[in-house]
Amino acid sequence: MATLVPLDAIATASLREHVHRALRQAILSGQYAPGTRLNERSLAQQLGVSTTPVKEALRQLEADGLVLTKPRSGVIVRFDYAWAEEMILARAAIESTIARLAAQRITDADIPALQQVLDEMRRATADGGVEDLIRLNEVFHDLIRSVARANYLRVLNDRQDVYDSGARRVIHMDPRERQQAFDEHSAVGAAVIARDPAGAEAAMKAHVLRAGESFLTLVFSKEKD
Amino acid sequence: MATLVPLDAIATASLREHVHRALRQAILSGQYAPGTRLNERSLAQQLGVSTTPVKEALRQLEADGLVLTKPRSGVIVRFDYAWAEEMILARAAIESTIARLAAQRITDADIPALQQVLDEMRRATADGGVEDLIRLNEVFHDLIRSVARANYLRVLNDRQDVYDSGARRVIHMDPRERQQAFDEHSAVGAAVIARDPAGAEAAMKAHVLRAGESFLTLVFSKEKD
DNA sequence: ATCTGGTATGTGGTATATCAGATTTCACAA
DNA sequence: TTGTGAAATCTGATATACCACATACCAGAT
Numbered sequence: 087m088a089t090l091v092p093l094d095a096i097a098t099a100s101l102r103e104h105v106h107r108a109l110r111q112a113i114l115s116g117q118y119a120p121g122t123r124l125n126e127r128s129l130a131q132q133l134g135v136s137t138t139p140v141k142e143a144l145r146q147l148e149a150d151g152l153v154l155t156k157p158r159s160g161v162i163v164r165f166d167y168a169w170a171e172e173m174i175l176a177r178a179a180i181e182s183t184i185a186r187l188a189a190q191r192i193t194d195a196d197i198p199a200l201q202q203v204l205d206e207m208r209r210a211t212a213d214g215g216v217e218d219l220i221r222l223n224e225v226f227h228d229l230i231r232s233v234a235r236a237n238y239l240r241v242l243n244d245r246q247d248v249y250d251s252g253a254r255r256v257i258h259m260d261p262r263e264r265q266q267a268f269d270e271h272s273a274v275g276a277a278v279i280a281r282d283p284a285g286a287e288a289a290m291k292a293h294v295l296r297a298g299e300s301f302l303t304l305v306f307s308k309e310k311d
Numbered sequence: 312m313a314t315l316v317p318l319d320a321i322a323t324a325s326l327r328e329h330v331h332r333a334l335r336q337a338i339l340s341g342q343y344a345p346g347t348r349l350n351e352r353s354l355a356q357q358l359g360v361s362t363t364p365v366k367e368a369l370r371q372l373e374a375d376g377l378v379l380t381k382p383r384s385g386v387i388v389r390f391d392y393a394w395a396e397e398m399i400l401a402r403a404a405i406e407s408t409i410a411r412l413a414a415q416r417i418t419d420a421d422i423p424a425l426q427q428v429l430d431e432m433r434r435a436t437a438d439g440g441v442e443d444l445i446r447l448n449e450v451f452h453d454l455i456r457s458v459a460r461a462n463y464l465r466v467l468n469d470r471q472d473v474y475d476s477g478a479r480r481v482i483h484m485d486p487r488e489r490q491q492a493f494d495e496h497s498a499v500g501a502a503v504i505a506r507d508p509a510g511a512e513a514a515m516k517a518h519v520l521r522a523g524e525s526f527l528t529l530v531f532s533k534e535k536d
Numbered sequence: 537a538t539c540t541g542g543t544a545t546g547t548g549g550t551a552t553a554t555c556a557g558a559t560t561t562c563a564c565a566a
Numbered sequence: 567t568t569g570t571g572a573a574a575t576c577t578g579a580t581a582t583a584c585c586a587c588a589t590a591c592c593a594g595a596t
Binding site: 325326327360361362363364367381382383384385 | 548549550551552556557558559
């Protein structure tokens, strides 16, 4: 007898979410240069949907800060080096706050799962595939968020993803980067388990900022003003 | 000869912005209890508009984190004590990051304006009206943001307003609160002018957290779990 | 040549109708 | 009484048509 698992998020998402995802990816990966004008009608046509979900997705992108809507004039992409830099600062600020909460609120029941993920990460760092590492990375950060019992902060965090999937893959292939990231994750995990709020906050902030730097130099290689 | 000033933002705002503002205010002021279901059609009818701007405003509220949309089922208000608490943490994290940037990026040309606002605040704290103080508060924080040349962070910041206008007015009437807020603003301003990033960040974080506490105890008086 | 105002066109903004999934209700059988 | 499931109903999701403002362009005046 077959066992069924819940459909994955991508299958159940509404059109609006699909559009949002697609546009977001296109902007972050640089397919739309800063200043590019996005036209509701042509986007709708390209994607084969009506303008309504496109319009809603654009509204979400506006909230994400990736796009600026000039009423009755146009929707303009805003994402460049300085923008990415600020997004990383924001992410560091929010995720470090989450880490602090996690250290304050962790219970004994939370510890085994955290240690298990760190173990898996250690193995994957040494000899795992890139996809595995990316997945574990997600799992780790998710776990911290859930240990922190953070809800609003999580919503905010979800809007701050600067990494497009291509860049993420490239970064996780570099052995030095892998080791560095693992060390940082360990430090965060240790501080959270030790119930050390200040330490967890500092470790997470350092990690996000450092990883962000790697990303910036890779994606905007040397094109800093 | 008459001189004309640009129309006020409220006059040029689109319906969607009006709806967003109205709903936001209603949620923050407690008119909609946590868990309340918001119905697109009835909201549209009450406000005398069609469902389209309502739908878009709800999408914005979702991005603000004030509302949860269950696809094809309903839109639910989520704003309670814990939520407000997290919003304040987030605001402290973001605004302190902005303050740090301001201290790093301030130029000599920025200083006079900052000092002037602080002077005005000093006077208004002692004997000014509540409306004046609220306005100057806005001006001060805006000035810090513009000195920081922060763009993305500003977008984020705009979505983190937890204070409804009624509560803000009450808070600014208390003399002790006024003095305390002024001292904190002074500290932030001094650190920024002194080009002390760490000091500015710490001062701003302390200010936002402390003011947030006042707000929480006022609005959710003692109903903490 | 340059400036002015009108006009055509493009764009997001809004209203409305319809679709399809979620929820509720309730008759009816076990 | 309890559980089942089908139908009615409620709700957001989507498609489409139309509107009003922004912009670009052009003719005519200076």
